[in-house]
Structures are given as structure tokens and as C-alpha cells.
Amino acid sequence: MPLASIVVPAFNAAATLPDTLRSLQGQTCRDLEVVVVDDGSTDETAAIVAHAADADPRIRLVKQPNRGLAGARNSGIAQATGAYIGFCDADDLWHPAKLQTHIAHFATAPAVGLSFSGSLLIDAQGRATGHAQRPRLAGITPRHVFKRNPVGNGSAPVFRRAALDAIAWRPRIEFQRDWIFDETFRQSEDIECWLRFALCTDWRIEGVPGLLTCYRIHRDALSADTDRQMQSWERMVVKLRPLAPAFFATHTDAARAYQLRYLARRSVRNGDAAAACRLAAQALAASRAPLVEEPLKTLTTWLAARALQRFGRAPLDWAAALRRLAARHMPERTP
Numbered sequence: 001m002p003l004a005s006i007v008v009p010a011f012n013a014a015a016t017l018p019d020t021l022r023s024l025q026g027q028t029c030r031d032l033e034v035v036v037v038d039d040g041s042t043d044e045t046a047a048i049v050a051h052a053a054d055a056d057p058r059i060r061l062v063k064q065p066n067r068g069l070a071g072a073r074n075s076g077i078a079q080a081t082g083a084y085i086g087f088c089d090a091d092d093l094w095h096p097a098k099l100q101t102h103i104a105h106f107a108t109a110p111a112v113g114l115s116f117s118g119s120l121l122i123d124a125q126g127r128a129t130g131h132a133q134r135p136r137l138a139g140i141t142p143r144h145v146f147k148r149n150p151v152g153n154g155s156a157p158v159f160r161r162a163a164l165d166a167i168a169w170r171p172r173i174e175f176q177r178d179w180i181f182d183e184t185f186r187q188s189e190d191i192e193c194w195l196r197f198a199l200c201t202d203w204r205i206e207g208v209p210g211l212l213t214c215y216r217i218h219r220d221a222l223s224a225d226t227d228r229q230m231q232s233w234e235r236m237v238v239k240l241r242p243l244a245p246a247f248f249a250t251h252t253d254a255a256r257a258y259q260l261r262y263l264a265r266r267s268v269r270n271g272d273a274a275a276a277c278r279l280a281a282q283a284l285a286a287s288r289a290p291l292v293e294e295p296l297k298t299l300t301t302w303l304a305a306r307a308l309q310r311f312g313r314a315p316l317d318w319a320a321a322l323r324r325l326a327a328r329h330m331p332e333r334t335p
Contacts, residue, residue: 002058003031004084004099004158007076009069010036013090014044016216019126021052021059023093023214029100034059036090037076040066045090069154070181070189077164078177086158093122093214094155102158105208113163113203114194116156117212124218131269133215137207142198142247145191146255147289150207153215154190166201167193182239188232192240199243217269226263226275233259254289261290261301268304273312276305 006024010017017036024034036049038061046063053059062079064072069089077085084103088094102115109115121131135150144150151157168178181189198205233256241248260283267276280302283290290298 001081001083002033003082004029004033004086004103005076005080005082006032006034006086006088006094006099007073007080008034008036008088008090009039009072009076010041010045010049010090011039011066011069011072012041012043012045014041014048016091017045017048018052020088020090020093021049023096024088025052025056025058026096027094027099028097029103032058032099033080033082035076035079036061037072037079038063039068039072040064067183068186068189070179070183070185073154073181074177074179074183077180080161083161084158085161085164088155088213089153089216091216091218092153092155093126093216095210095212095214098212099158101208101210101212105206106160109204109206111202111204112206113160113166113201114151114197114205115158116151116205116207117210118207119152119156119213119215120211122214122216124216126214126216129217129269132211134211135207137209140198140205140207142195142244143251145195145198145205146247146251147258149191149194151190151194151205153213155213155215157194160203163197163201163203166203167197185232185236187229188236191233192236195236196240196243199240199247226267226272226279230259230263253287257283257287257290260286261298264305265301268301268308271308273305273309277309280305 008020021034036059038046038049046061049059049061053061060079062075064075073087084106086099086102098117105115106112118135119133121129123129133152135152136144136148140150164180168180170178181193185192197203237248237252260279264276264279264283267279
């Protein structure tokens with residue numbers, strides 16, 4: 001059996017999947033398998049994986065009718081045989097040393113069940129946007145996960161298999177394999193999983209230094225639908241509240257404000273001035289916690305939304321071009 005498994009959920013991912021697979025095949029830790037779950041694709045996704053598997057037996061193809069991102073991850077976990085399981089979406093990339101870094105982290109920190117890293121943000125063409133997710137790495141509690149989601153995105157974490165098993169369950173409607181991710185969510189399924197993990201297990205969540213994931217941002221992606229994303233987030237709170245009523249009573253207002261601020265920033269990047277201004281105002285109304293705890297980022301978000309409303313995208317595009325130019329001179333960010 002391989003030491004580690006990397007689960008790649010893929011739906012109509014033919015345009016980006018070859019680069020994703022190359023980044024996983026290029027891992028310095030060679031003792032791995034790549035389990036690609038074709039989630040009902042209608043393009044060449046399955047053929048691309050089959051061709052890659054012919055050349056590299058570490059790659060396996062699992063095909064299923066469409067069950068969504070959570071369902072594809074669950075099927076990949078069920079097929080995975082490694083003692084460590086990581087996730088990489090079919091449009092994202094891993095730094096060559098990412099898997100090895102997480103395995104070394106687990107070896108020195110036996111209480112850690114979820115290891116993650118920071119992420120470099122790239123655009124649809126794979127170019128660095130100049131933005132990055134540089135999260136808190138240590139001393140992480142459920143409060144940090146709820147408010148700021150340090151794990152960041154679904155391509156950042158690597159788990160011990162035993163830690164994933166600790167949050168597995170099988171709904172009455174399921175007859176084939178356990179669920180780790182809640183398949184009734186089509187958005188917010190990742191933060192729901194991380195927070196449930198933090199609330200319901202004794203495993204620690206801890207990060208490693210470096211931007212070891214390239215996380216692709218699509219302006220037209222489903223995640224750009226901020227209203228639906230906010231509704232999914234609120235549904236997550238309703239679902240998990242019975243697990244820790246006092247925790248949610250204490251932290252929900254602040255966490256909601258942070259979520260609204262995050263969506264405001266995404267709206268700025270997507271060029272949606274109306275949504276950015278509305279969400280930034282709602283964030284300030286929900287709680288003053290982001291303004292008190294992170295005043296610079298909160299005020300910058302509000303000012304960027306207002307600038308987009310008044311001047312359009314041009315100033316933001318110029319700033320993005322400057323950030324991309326600067327990113328070219330920072331090799332530690334480039335997988």
C-alpha cells in the first residue's frame with residue numbers, strides 16, 4: 001500500500017486536469033497514489049486520467065454519476081489506501097514538496113490530525129494574482145476555524161487516515177460508503193467538515209510554513225454566487241449548533257461578520273461593486289469583531305468596494321497587474 005493517497009475530485013476538468021496531475025506526479029514523496037474521481041463528466045476528463053494511468057500506475061480512475069464535490073471526495077476517500085490522505089481539486093496545483101512537508105509534520109507532531117499550508121492564488125490562466133492565503137498556523141481552536149478558516153480551501157489539507165475515520169458516518173440514505181464531507185452541501189462543504197472535525201475530535205489542526213498550494217480563482221465560478229454561499233454558511237451553523245450550543249451562541253455573530261467580509265473581498269475580485277458594498281456593510285453591521293481584530297484588512301475591504309463602485313475595475317486591474325509583477329520576483333511562492 002502507498003504511504004499517502006491524494007484524492008482529486010474532477011467534473012468536466014479537461015482544461016486544467018493535466019497540469020494538476022503533473023503537479024501531483026512531481027511530488028518529492030514518491031510513495032503515493034492519485035485517486036481521481038470522475039464525477040459524471042461529459043468532457044474528456046476520464047480519457048485524460050486513463051491516459052495518465054497508462055504511463056503512471058500510481059494514478060487510478062474512479063467513475064461515478066454526479067454527486068457533487070463532497071460526494072466525489074467521499075468516494076475518493078473510500079477508495080484510498082494510504083495512511084495519509086490529501087485533497088487537490090482538479091484545477092489546483094501542489095508544490096513539489098507539499099506532500100513530503102506534511103508527512104514530516106505528522107512525524108514530529110503525533111497529535112496533529114489535519115495538516116495544512118498557505119496557498120498562492122492563481123487566475124484561470126494559471127498566473128499568480130499577487131494574492132495569497134497566509135493563515136494562522138499554530139494554536140488553532142474551533143473558534144479560529146469558525147471565524148477565519150485557516151485551512152483556507154479544499155486543496156490545502158492533508159489528513160491522517162485515522163483522523164478522517166473519527167468523523168465518518170453513514171446516513172440512512174447511503175448504502176455504499178461512509179461520508180466524511182456532507183453531500184447535502186454543494187457549497188461550504190469544506191468549512192463544515194473542518195469545523196465539525198475541530199468540534200468533535202481531539203485531533204489537533206496545525207499548519208506548516210510556505211505557500212504549498214496554488215488555488216485557482218474563477219470569476220464565473222459557483223463560489224462567486226455570494227448569496228448562495230452565504231445561505232450555505234448559515235445552513236452549516238444551523239446544522240452544527242446542536243453539537244456545541246454555547247460555542248455558537250458566543251462566536252456566531254463575529255464569524256458571520258468575517259464570512260461576509262470574505263464574500264465582499266471575493267465580490268471585489270469578481271468586479272461586482274453592488275455586492276461588494278452590500279456585503280461590506282452587512283459585515284460591519286453583523287459584528288465589530290473584524291474591525292477591532294483586523295482593522296487594516298477590514299477597512300481596505302470597505303475602501304476597495306467603494307472604489308470599485310465609483311471608478312470601476314480599472315484601478316483594481318492596475319493594482320492586480322502590479323501584484324502579479326511583484327509575484328514573479330518571489331520564487332518561494334511558485335510551485
